[in-house]
Amino acid sequence: MDEKAPASAAVVSNKTYIIVWLCLLLLTATTVSVAKLHLTKYAIIPAVAIATAKAGLVVNFFMQLREEPWVLKMMLLVAILALTLIILLTFADTWFRYGLG
Amino acid sequence: MMNETASRHRVGYDGAKMGMWIFLFTELLFFGGMFLLYSVFRSKYAPDFHASAAELDVYLGTANTAILLTSSTSMALSIALLRKGKQRLSILCQFITISLGMVFLFNKYIEWATHIGNGIYPHSPALTGMSRGKVIFFSLYYVMTGIHGIHVLIGVCVILGMLLFTAKGRIHQGDFVKLENTGLYWHFVDIIWIYLFPLFYLIT
Numbered sequence: 646m647d648e649k650a651p652a653s654a655a656v657v658s659n660k661t662y663i664i665v666w667l668c669l670l671l672l673t674a675t676t677v678s679v680a681k682l683h684l685t686k687y688a689i690i691p692a693v694a695i696a697t698a699k700a701g702l703v704v705n706f707f708m709q710l711r712e713e714p715w716v717l718k719m720m721l722l723v724a725i726l727a728l729t730l731i732i733l734l735t736f737a738d739t740w741f742r743y744g745l746g
Numbered sequence: 747m748m749n750e751t752a753s754r755h756r757v758g759y760d761g762a763k764m765g766m767w768i769f770l771f772t773e774l775l776f777f778g779g780m781f782l783l784y785s786v787f788r789s790k791y792a793p794d795f796h797a798s799a800a801e802l803d804v805y806l807g808t809a810n811t812a813i814l815l816t817s818s819t820s821m822a823l824s825i826a827l828l829r830k831g832k833q834r835l836s837i838l839c840q841f842i843t844i845s846l847g848m849v850f851l852f853n854k855y856i857e858w859a860t861h862i863g864n865g866i867y868p869h870s871p872a873l874t875g876m877s878r879g880k881v882i883f884f885s886l887y888y889v890m891t892g893i894h895g896i897h898v899l900i901g902v903c904v905i906l907g908m909l910l911f912t913a914k915g916r917i918h919q920g921d922f923v924k925l926e927n928t929g930l931y932w933h934f935v936d937i938i939w940i941y942l943f944p945l946f947y948l949i950t
Contacts, residue, residue, distance in 0.1 A: 656829045657822070666819040673811050673943075677804070680948035686792075692944035699815075700937045707822040707933045714760075717767055724771040728778040732785060739786050 657706065665706045672699050759923050766927040770934050777938050780890050784945060787882045794879025800950045801866070802887075803857060807947035810853050811939065814898075817846035818936040821905070821929045831919045833912065840909040840925075843932070847902040854895050858888075887946055894942060897935045904928050 676695040680688060704710045710718065788795045824839030865872035866884055873881055908928050911917040917925050 656826050659823060659826060662819055662822050662826065666815065669815045669819075670812060673808065673815065676944055676948065677808055680804075680944070680950075683950075685796075688949060692948055693941075696941050696944055699940045703818060703933050703937050703940070707818050707936075708930055713763075717764065720767065720771070724774055728775060731778065732782050735782055735786060736789075739790070 655712065657709070661706065665702050669699055669702055672702075762923045762927060763930075766930050770930060773934060777890075777893075780886070780893070781941065781945075784886050784890070787879070787886065788945075788949075791877075791879025791882060794877050795883050796949055798880045798883035798887075799946060799948075801861070801864075802947050803860070804947050804950075806853055806857055807943055810850050811943045813846050813850050813853070814936050814939050817843045817850070818933050820846065821932045825922060825925055825929055828912065828917070828922050828925060829919060833918070837909055837912050840905055840912065844902050844905050844909065847898055847905070851895060851898055851902070854891065854898075890942060891946070894935065894938055897938070901928075901932050901935055905932065 672695050676692060679691045679695070682688075684691070704721075710721065820839045820842040824836045824843065827839060828836035861867065861884075867873065868885065868888060873884060905928055908917060908925050911924065
């Protein structure tokens with residue numbers, strides 16, 4: 646019998662969630678501290694990098710993407726790539742139009 | 747027969763979750779459009795954006811970030827606890843999530859009230875007198891945090907519904923996909939705030 650339980654993912658332990666929560670709070674403290682260094686033009690790089698690390702933790706542990714089938718992972722990847730492409734193409738346009746940067 | 751029921755149940759479960767994810771992709775592109783506007787205007791009016799961000803309360807923003815991250819944790823815990831058959835603890839966690847969502851919205855109210863008290867609101871004389879970059883910054887601030895706030899409000903209402911379902915036993919150890927999908931939505935709203943926070947509060 647290859648009967649499967651209705652739930653696809655295994656139950657994550659409470660301890661894991663608490664550790665992820667502490668990591669998220671730590672990353673928030675880090676991003677606030679880094680902002681105080683006033684890196685001016687380059688401040689955006691650590692800010693977005695830390696935000697992406699936090700989003701990664703939420704997606705993988707809280708939203709349990711780790712446990713989802715590869716089709717879903719690919720779908721999310723396509724959605725993120727589409728958004729990235731839209732942003733990059735818009736910048737390719739505005740940079741040349743207004744001479745930004 | 748048992749196998750058939752189980753596999754049918756499984757298809758329903760996977761379908762429900764994939765449907766929720768597809769909805770979240772549309773939400774991603776919806777917010778993505780606003781993040782696109784933000785990034786283009788920020789690169790055009792960088793000094794104005796930096797000056798305007800100083801008007802925002804970093805402490806309240808940081809507190810709200812911690813509140814929302816904690817609420818996501820309690821949401822995730824409520825599902826794990828229900829799956830272990832701990833219905834009462836699950837309900838408690840859902841209640842904590844709702845309460846934290848309300849606190850987040852209350853802080854947002856205080857922030858907006860302060861800005862409006864300072865004369866900064868759409869089409870106010872103080873705002874229209876400012877430079878173009880500042881006007882754009884505050885317009886984006888109101889639209890993006892406003893739409894995010896509406897999402898938090900909707901989330902709070904939906905979780906309240908789930909809490910009642912769990913209390914009545916319509917969501918239980920063997921059938922919890924509604925609660926899981928609500929969790930997915932709540933975590934997504936959390937992720938949007940994870941990006942809004944540094945982009946609006948931490949660029950001074």
